[in-house]
Each structure stands twice: as structure tokens, then as C-alpha cells.
Amino acid sequence: RKEVEQDPGPFNVPEGATVAFNCTYSNSASQSFFWYRQDCRKEPKLLMSVYSSGNEDGRFTAQLNRASQYISLLIRDSKLSDSATYLCVVKATFAGAGSYQLTFGKGTKLSVIP
């Protein structure tokens, strides 16, 4: 089982649609969770962190279920500019104190169509 698994995609949705991405992780010791966005041929950029209580940033809502080891991202009222690959990212510590590693999922490609 891969450490971080995401919906394979691609997702092709019309403008204004609501789209949800799912992600599961295998390491129960994972501590922090993020969604990164990566535009074509660009570097990944942090979209938002994911907190246990769920969190919202404008049209974006992230949720975490630690018991199920499941993370989600909901995008409401999709815009053309939301077209990108969305990467689910999990942070876990190494054996050494203070050391940690980010593990990325493969990403889910979203295309918002006019």
C-alpha cells in the first residue's frame, strides 16, 4: 500500500461546479497534513494545511479524519484558474528528534472547463 493515495483523476468539471478530492494515508503516526497545488510545469505551492477540526479558506474546505486516515479537499464554485494538480501531503517525523519528511501523493489533476 502506498503511503499516500489519491483519487486518480483527472477531474473535468464545468465552471461553478463543486469538486471533492479524497486522500488516504497509511502511516498512523503522521502528524500534519496539507494540500499543495501544482500548476503545469511549475513547482508545488502550499494551498492549505488540514486541521483535525476541519478548516475553510474561501471556496476551499479541508477535512481530516484521523481514525480513518482520510483527508479531503472540497472546492466550491470552481473557477478556470483552479485548473491544476492537487497534491495530498502528509508529514511524519523521522526517528531523529526534530526531523520530518513530507510524503506526497501522486496528485489529482483538475480541469475546469468554461
Added chain:
Amino acid sequence: DTGVSQDPRHKITKRGQNVTFRCDPISEHNRLYWYRQTLGQGPEFLTYFQNEAQLEKSRLLSDRFSAERPKGSFSTLEIQRTEQGDSAMYLCASSDLRQGAGNEQFFGPGTRLTVL
């Protein structure tokens, strides 16, 4: 521009040649990471430095790969005797370990390596 920079942005080389990439992190960031990303995959961790110390290396980092950060500022990643399977985007990221800094990793634009 005070973000992470990488050089070169593109590198085409023949199999068997050595290549070296450079990363300049955000100036006050004490942690620096190297990742590799192939088409259709997310970035995969290779190694990271805290100041000049290389603290972790992935099993992906074969003995043909070596990374340095001699003065705790810029870093280099060298690949010796390149193979076609080394073709990928090599991403560098940096973060600030200081208390309250958030630890977000900021990525550079990457170096795209093509091994012919």
C-alpha cells in the same frame, strides 16, 4: 525575487555523464530539501539538510547521488554516471526551523534533467 532559486532550469546530458545542480534557498531558511518528481507522480523526498548537516537520505538516493551544503546556504546535488532513469524534475525546497515560523516548505522552480 527572494524565493528559492535553482540553476540550471533545464539540463540535457548523455548517459554516463556527470551533472550538478544548484539550489539557493530563501536566505533565512536553515532547512533545505531535495526532491525528485517524474511525470504523473508527486515529488519524492531525496535528502535534507539542517544548516550544513545532511540529516536524512532516502533509499532513492543511490551512491551515484551526492548532495552538499558546505556553508549552510546554497546546496548542490550531483549525479554521477547518469542513467536514463534519472530523467526527472529535481526540486529544491527550504523551510525555516525557527519557533513560530510555520515550517512551510517553499519550493524552487526545479531543474528538469533529460538523460539521452
